[in-house]
Amino acid sequence: MSLIQPMGTTQISLLGMVIMYAGTEIPADWAVCDGSAMDRVAYGPLFGVIGTTYGPGDGSSTFNLPDFRGRSPMGDGVG
Numbered sequence: 001m002s003l004i005q006p007m008g009t010t011q012i013s014l015l016g017m018v019i020m021y022a023g024t025e026i027p028a029d030w031a032v033c034d035g036s037a038m039d040r041v042a043y044g045p046l047f048g049v050i051g052t053t054y055g056p057g058d059g060s061s062t063f064n065l066p067d068f069r070g071r072s073p074m075g076d077g078v079g
Contacts, residue, residue, distance in 0.1 A: 016049035018066065018073050035067030 013019065018033060026032060031046075037057040040047045047063050055064030 015045055018068075020073075031065055033066040033068040035069070036065050037062040038065060 019030075021027070021030075031038070035055065037055075038046065040057070040061055040063055043063075050063070050066075052063050054066045057063040
């Protein structure tokens with residue numbers, strides 16, 4: 001019996017979830033955690049989840065994504 005099992009194709013991703021990804025191209029509908037300003041209307045559902053936690057953007061029409069450049073995500077209360 002093989003100890004290696006093929007990975008399934010079922011994918012679960014939740015809005016606002018941070019996923020480490022080792023691919024060379026960003027998957028469609030994903031955003032890089034680089035602190036970019038995003039439109040509050042165009043990305044309304046994401047804005048509803050993270051709000052201005054990572055920056056207020058321009059203060060009225062944009063909000064910021066987390067900025068993990070040169071950093072690694074860590075769980076709450078760790079380190």
